[in-house]
Amino acid sequence: MVKRIMKHKLPAIGFLVLLALLLIILLFIYLGLTSKQKNLTAIDTAYEFAYALRDHDQSIYEIADPSTWAQIDLWMNTHKYRRCVQEVDEVNVGVTINNEKTDLVISCYLENGSIYFFKIEGIVIEKNRDSGFYVTDWEEVIE
Numbered sequence: 001m002v003k004r005i006m007k008h009k010l011p012a013i014g015f016l017v018l019l020a021l022l023l024i025i026l027l028f029i030y031l032g033l034t035s036k037q038k039n040l041t042a043i044d045t046a047y048e049f050a051y052a053l054r055d056h057d058q059s060i061y062e063i064a065d066p067s068t069w070a071q072i073d074l075w076m077n078t079h080k081y082r083r084c085v086q087e088v089d090e091v092n093v094g095v096t097i098n099n100e101k102t103d104l105v106i107s108c109y110l111e112n113g114s115i116y117f118f119k120i121e122g123i124v125i126e127k128n129r130d131s132g133f134y135v136t137d138w139e140e141v142i143e
Contacts, residue, residue, distance in 0.1 A: 002097050008046070013065075040063075040132060040133055040135070042102075042125045042127075042133045043102070044133075045063055045125055045133040045134065045135065046102045046104050046120075046123050046125060046135070047104065047106070047133075048063050049063055049064065049120070049123065049135045049138075050104050050106050050118065050120050050123075051106060053072065053075065053120070053141070054084075054106065054118045055081070055084070056076050056081045060072055063133070063134050063135060064104075064134060064135045065094075065126075065134055065135065065136045065137075067136070068135060068136065068137065068138075071118050075141065079133040079141075079143070081114055082110055083110065083111060084108030084109065084110065084116065085108070085110065085111055086107055086108060087106075087107075087108050087109075088107040088108055088109065088115060099119075099121025100124070101122045101123060101124055101139070102122075102123040102124075102125065103119070103120070103121045103122065103123070103133045104119065104120050104123060105117060105118070105119045106118050116143070117142075117143070118142075118143055119141070119143075120140070120142075121138070121139045121140045121141075121142065122137070122138055122140065123135060123138045124136045124137040124138065
């Protein structure tokens with residue numbers, strides 16, 4: 001006589017509970033990864049934009065309005081990337097109250113020891129539907 005070895009099957013209800021828990025965990029992971037922009041203030045967004053533009057970082061497209069992407073591409077393609085080895089501690093921020101525009105200066109040390117100043121004038125930041133902020137325009141970059 002041949003005995004059949006029965007494999008234990010997970011009851012259907014148990015499987016559905018595990019599947020639901022897995023989906024909830026994945027949702028929390030997703031929300032945690034995508035909530036960074038929602039937690040940024042307008043000034044934080046200006047900083048993130050300046051650092052991303054200076055460093056030719058593709059994350060810039062996450063905080064910039066799609067209408068600015070061609071301008072970003074043009075700037076990145078026509079300006080040399082300079083590798084910063086360390087940020088300078090002093091950072092200057094100025095806000096032009098009358099036009100709701102932000103001027104921002106960030107600086108870093110380059111490999112050769114010199115200080116590289118990167119200034120963006122006239123950054124326009126707006127609130128989006130998700131209560132986050134994004135850059136809709138800027139006037140000039142001064143290096």
